[in-house]
Amino acid sequence: MTSRNDIHESVAESAYHEWIRFDGLGVWTYQPQVEIRLEREGQLGTVQQPWTNGFQATSTRHEYVLYYGDSPVEYHTIVGVDDSRAFVPDPQQPQSPGGTYSITPYQATLGEIVTGDVETFNAYLNRAGIVVQQ
Numbered sequence: 001m002t003s004r005n006d007i008h009e010s011v012a013e014s015a016y017h018e019w020i021r022f023d024g025l026g027v028w029t030y031q032p033q034v035e036i037r038l039e040r041e042g043q044l045g046t047v048q049q050p051w052t053n054g055f056q057a058t059s060t061r062h063e064y065v066l067y068y069g070d071s072p073v074e075y076h077t078i079v080g081v082d083d084s085r086a087f088v089p090d091p092q093q094p095q096s097p098g099g100t101y102s103i104t105p106y107q108a109t110l111g112e113i114v115t116g117d118v119e120t121f122n123a124y125l126n127r128a129g130i131v132v133q134q
Contacts, residue, residue, distance in 0.1 A: 002068060004073055007066070007073050007074075008074070008106070010030065010032075010036060011030070011036065012105070012106050012109055014109065015112075016112040016113045016115070016116060016117070016118060018030060018032060019113050021116060026039060026040030027039050027040075028113055028114065035068055036067070036068055037067050038066050038067075038114070039064065040062050040063070040064055040114075041062075041064065041065050042063045043060060043061070043062055044060075044062065044063060044077065045061060046059065046060055046061075047060065047061050047079050050101075051128045051129060051130060052081060054127055055081050055082040055127070055128075056082065057083035058083055059081045059082065060079065061080075062077070062078055062079070062080060063075070063076075063077060064076045064077070064110070064114070076089060076107075076110060077089070077090045078110065078111065081124055082124065085120070086124035087111055087114035087115045087121070088103070088111050088121075088125060088128060089103050089107035089108075089110055089111050091103045091130045100129065100130075100131050101128070101129060102130060102132070103125075103130055103131075104132070104133070104134065105132055105134070107132075108132045111125075
């Protein structure tokens, strides 16, 4: 029997190029284990946060659900920044005024998968002033 932790670990250890993109459907299927997939479920609206203000174009928050077979396993919100040129998971707020926004390595993996390009994803993380930390 496959546990939630097994699925989480498989995704965490994956690389964006191991995912089959179905752009028109908003679905990403993990090639080594096709029963694992990430689906864009809906749009939650535009985002106006300090970390998105540096982008000229609109940023939009989307809902994503990670599935194992027909079972939903995890829910995530990911922001399509700069007219969806890259997709950045909602970061943790800074702990103090003027602090740094952050995402976990797992969130970074999800962003790379949805963006489809590590360099683009990292460039937008840098522009947003978001760091990856445990």
